[in-house]
Amino acid sequence: MSVSVNWSYPTSIRFGAGRISELADACKAAGMRRPLLVTDRGLAPLPITGKALDILEDAGLGRAIFCEVDPNPNDNNLAAGIAAFKAGGHDGVVAFGGGSGLDLGKLIAFMAGQTRPVWDFEDIGDWWTRADSTKIAPIVAVPTTAGTGSEVGRAGVLTNSESHVKKVIFHPKMLPAVTICDPELTVGMPKVITVGTGMDAFAHCLEAYSSSFYHPMSQGIALEGMRLVKENLPRVVAEPNDLEARGHMMSAAAMGAVAFQKGLGAVHALSHPVGALYNTHHGMTNAVVMPPVLRLNRSAIEARIAKAAAYMDISGGFDGFYEFVLSLRSELGVPDKLSALGVGRDRIDEMVGMALVDPTAGGNPVPMTKTNTRALYEESI
Numbered sequence: 001m002s003v004s005v006n007w008s009y010p011t012s013i014r015f016g017a018g019r020i021s022e023l024a025d026a027c028k029a030a031g032m033r034r035p036l037l038v039t040d041r042g043l044a045p046l047p048i049t050g051k052a053l054d055i056l057e058d059a060g061l062g063r064a065i066f067c068e069v070d071p072n073p074n075d076n077n078l079a080a081g082i083a084a085f086k087a088g089g090h091d092g093v094v095a096f097g098g099g100s101g102l103d104l105g106k107l108i109a110f111m112a113g114q115t116r117p118v119w120d121f122e123d124i125g126d127w128w129t130r131a132d133s134t135k136i137a138p139i140v141a142v143p144t145t146a147g148t149g150s151e152v153g154r155a156g157v158l159t160n161s162e163s164h165v166k167k168v169i170f171h172p173k174m175l176p177a178v179t180i181c182d183p184e185l186t187v188g189m190p191k192v193i194t195v196g197t198g199m200d201a202f203a204h205c206l207e208a209y210s211s212s213f214y215h216p217m218s219q220g221i222a223l224e225g226m227r228l229v230k231e232n233l234p235r236v237v238a239e240p241n242d243l244e245a246r247g248h249m250m251s252a253a254a255m256g257a258v259a260f261q262k263g264l265g266a267v268h269a270l271s272h273p274v275g276a277l278y279n280t281h282h283g284m285t286n287a288v289v290m291p292p293v294l295r296l297n298r299s300a301i302e303a304r305i306a307k308a309a310a311y312m313d314i315s316g317g318f319d320g321f322y323e324f325v326l327s328l329r330s331e332l333g334v335p336d337k338l339s340a341l342g343v344g345r346d347r348i349d350e351m352v353g354m355a356l357v358d359p360t361a362g363g364n365p366v367p368m369t370k371t372n373t374r375a376l377y378e379e380s381i
Helices: 019-029 047-058 075-087 099-111 191-210 216-238 243-262 266-278 282-311 317-332 348-357 370-380
Strands: 012-015 035-038 064-066 092-097 139-143 155-159 166-170 178-181
Touching: 012 019, 012 243, 019 047, 019 092, 019 139, 019 178, 035 047, 035 075, 035 099, 047 092, 064 075, 075 099, 075 155, 092 099, 099 139, 099 155, 166 266, 178 243, 191 216, 191 243, 191 266, 191 282, 191 317, 216 243, 216 282, 216 317, 266 282, 266 348, 266 370, 282 317, 282 370, 348 370
Parallel strands: 012 178, 035 064, 035 092, 092 139, 139 178
Antiparallel strands: 155 166
16 A cells, blocks of 8 residues: 555543543643633633632642633634733643633643744644744643534634634644543533534534545544434433433544544535634534535545445435435524524625635545635525
8 A cells, every 4th residue: 555644643531421520630640730721701600610620729739710712712812811821820721611712722831832923833734843842831621512622632723813814723732631521511501502513523523534535544433423423412402411422422522523634624614714704603604514515525425425324324325414414404403504693795705715725625525616615605605
């Protein structure tokens, strides 16, 4: 075989109900004595966050929190977080929450010791080697949603507050030293967040599975991740306290993030500009644009999707899989069009340009062009 690729797999994961109780031990194992807990404004006042802070305080690790995190984190949030990290004399970060809190927490730990601007570390070629790896603080990740998978990732998505363009910032040491996946933390999620994050996990798995790049381990993980979402996302929406299904969804989220080392595609390339310009929920946006992207890619992925459908106990090959996606969206209350999320046609040209240069665009099975990308936005809006 002539293929030559680089593969990397995730970190130490403590998985199970109640394992948030091990937070202090995880911080100490990562070498922290004075961690800063980073989360978003919505989570900051909730009991699960208070419990995490209690655990840290009781163990003599302080009670520091930073929560100036927007739903689509930007460079202003990052600057404020770095200032809080330095002012408090912190030596590590507990990244706590959904994708926004996890990503910004990881970026604070990464950037607090760097002297170059964050944009110098965009996920392009070997730009990550520009960083001083000895100045990256350790990270413990605690997801409270089941979608993004950032808890097992080596990157963070950051929006440029001036250009409104989302950039992927990458460094191998942004991978958390320890991740705690406790399904009890996800029980209180509002239905819309459960749906949006769950569909994000499905999108990660679907796009990774469909990518033409060679990575059979990730492809296998993506396939099982899709099955877990199919069987468990409707369960947790119908019964939020179903811890078994919640646990399976946390697994699917982490699996999706591991799998997309293989690549993503047009679902994410379309979604990133929409989120940056209209501040929509990323996972819900992915869910809305998924059907037209499947139709675009059909010629390249039909046989592969037929195999996935058979594994997931869906009859009818590609058509059956496509109908399953439509049915799942309908069952979960996903809007059919982006207009329901407040997206208009006034910025299509701008979004097309942003989508075509998005780092995920290159993984789409059918090459993205100005013409087919505009058509995808027209169909989706």
